[in-house]
Amino acid sequence: MAVEEEKQTAKPVFDEEAASALAKELRATFASAKTRSYQWRVSQLKSLLKLTTSNEPAIVDALRSDLSKPELESQVYEISMLKNSCKLALKELRNWMKPEKAKTSITTFPSSAEIVSEPLGVILIISAWNYPFLLSLDPVVGAIAAGNAVVLKPSELAPATSSLLAKLVGEYMDSSSIRVVEGAVAETSALLEQKWDKICYTGNGRVGRIVMTSAAKHLTPVLLELGGKSPVVVDSGINLQVAARRIIVGKWGCNNGQACIAPDYIVTTKDFAPKLVDSLKRELENFYGNNPLESKDLSRIVNSNHFARLIKLLDEDKVSGKIVLGGERDKTNLRIAPTILLDVSRDSLIMNEEIFGPLLPILTVDRVEESFDLINSGTKPLAAYLFTNNKKLKEHFVRTVSAGGLVVNDTTIHLAVPSLPFGGVGESGMGAYHGKFSFDAFSHKKAVVYRGFAGDASVRYPPYTKGKLRLLKALIGGGILSIIRALFGWSKA
Missing domain, CATH: 3.40.605.10 (Aldehyde Dehydrogenase; Chain A, domain 1)
Incomplete structure (x- = not known):
């Protein structure tokens, strides 16, 4: 029973x-x-x-x-x-x-x-x-x-x-x-x-x-x-504290990096990288304290499979020695601290798949303009970000970087603008909404054309004559002078 x-x-x-x-x-x-x-x-x-x-x-x-x-x-x-x-x-x-x-x-x-x-x-x-x-x-x-x-x-x-x-x-x-x-x-x-x-x-x-x-x-x-690997290009000569805060809230303040438009990696110059790292460290401590694993303002990793995937990225030999902040993890509670890595190898796992978590690699180049070629050498991202006060660099960024959406001097905020389409390009998606x-x-x-019964021209109907051909070609060409010439030759039809 x-x-x-x-x-x-x-x-x-x-x-x-x-x-x-x-x-x-x-x-x-x-x-x-x-x-x-x-x-x-x-x-x-x-x-x-x-x-x-x-x-x-x-x-x-x-x-x-x-x-x-x-x-x-x-x-x-x-x-x-x-x-x-x-x-x-x-x-x-x-x-x-x-x-x-x-x-x-x-x-x-x-x-x-x-x-x-x-x-x-x-x-x-x-x-x-x-x-x-x-x-x-x-x-x-x-x-x-x-x-x-x-x-x-x-x-x-x-x-x-x-x-x-x-x-x-x-x-x-x-x-x-x-x-x-x-x-x-x-x-x-x-x-x-x-x-x-x-x-x-x-x-x-x-x-x-x-x-x-x-x-x-x-x-x-x-x-x-x-989604995809959304890059952040950081130029020198900017308000570094504001830039760092906006990068942090876009990365860790959006679901602890588990967001399709979260910054995936940073590109900056070798000379500027130490200043950027120091600023990110200060602001991360201000936001999440000395022990971010206990912060109530950070989401956890969604499940054990994603946790294991992120730890694999972090513990790869090419990557593990590059950590300049963070790296702590709590497997029981599925938490990983905000982690910054400097000068990771470009052929590492972390640089060849979407991270979708709280890990942020920083790559360095000699000149900031080189970052655009680096971005374009990979698959097209869902979003790309640039921090600069250089007008020409902004124009070059918009003109040359292909991504679903771009933001200058902030991250992720284009998602909140309903008058803009939101979607990807290439491997980051197709179509858009919002x-x-x-x-x-x-x-x-649906295309709809309305006509009455007046103005029915015989030129479109057989028998097809040379005169009709001249007039139709003129009509299709759209030139008024051509139409007049075709009409003058009508008697030859």
Whole structure:
């Protein structure tokens, strides 16, 4: 009897069959046109805002459970940013939905044209563990603002936040159109076997390739935000204290380095490196004290696997002797102190994979301009940063360094500017979102031309004569003089 009861109460497995059923259910909802209306979109954005506002303590607790994330970081970098995304979408949605007028040419005269934004259909969003609340729901804002149905797959590496999202989305959002699927590799694989109208994935390049391969089977477009080794170039002649503080908050103040746009390494000149190291040491002590392993203002490493990966980078023979600050670790509590390394070998592991943790190598060059060639010799990063007062160096940086986004004299703040696209280039990703870019990312820009029945020119119809050919070539060429000449030769047709 007990066995029978256990079978009945066991959690159903989300397999390929269940994934197919879910996709069909949401596709039927989308086909009903329910999600296309302005009213539905507004109602869901308001519900998402209410979900966030009414559950801040629970969200903070979940993030603390998953990452030991300080409350300030949870409030500023996750909760407030999600609220702002909802508020902006609510404010601008009517304008975003309006057709955009487009110019027509003389070849279609008389006519008018416009670009209509229509929803793509059913969207799959696969989220990351490092900002598990924001990176789960921020793409959802764009997807529902654009009028789509959505399946959200939160990261299993942030289980408390994943569970909370499943609960809250089920309570606050329209379950016929917006669903959460929890689970790990098996559940994600089952979802990826289905046909979606777009897939949004945030994570690493290895999984990004798997997502893209699965999407290719159905010719499904993808938005990939993949990270990379984001460099910081530091010139001399700057306010060194301010620069050091901004580098620190971008590196260790953003999830203890576990952020896709966190500074991954620094490049500076040999002469300036000692001053930079000293300044970073002073400010790190001011922020996190003499024993940063005990600081409540630093997140822990997400799990033992990532902890072991970071220790492997740190303990490599080419690297271990290069530590100038930090290196302490606490395996029991999954903590690693902010660590600075100077002049590590460029062929070391730490310089050939994204660090995604509290380790910060510093490379040195003879001239600061050499840093740009060094950056461009690797894969294109998600972000790149420059600290300088040199106008020509700023211009050279913007002109020559290819990255998803650039910031001059600060780090990571471009993420908070909703009028800018956020996304990668090359191996750091494809596509972009945030603000209207999120709406556009999940919309199809449909070209529409309107004509009446007047002005029907016989020149486009057979029989094709030399005169018609001259006139059509002139029309296509667009030159008024050519059109006049073609018209004068009309009698020869």
